[in-house]
Amino acid sequence: MRFEWFLSKDETKATLIEVFADSDAAKLRLENLLASPIVGPFQNLFEPTSFIVLGSIKHDLREMLEGWEADFRDYAGGFLNLP
Secondary structure: OEEEEEEOOOOOOEEEEEEOOOHHHHHHHHHHHHHOOOHHHHHHHOOOOOOEEEOOOOHHHHHHOOOOOOEEEOOOOOOOOOO
């Protein structure tokens, strides 16, 4: 799992990146978030401006994300080369 925040210099904008091993791991993360007592206060701190889901996901996760105004994008190509 990858979970990182990136802030603008003035700290008024943030980008959150979460990467999961597969669709099931992403679904478990979402289920845990929704069941968490911090979900309410967390939502009051931020105003999301976009939500992008990259790669293929299972139908059950896609259904859970209905209403989140997610932009679903399928993998098109490329590579990842880490040291």
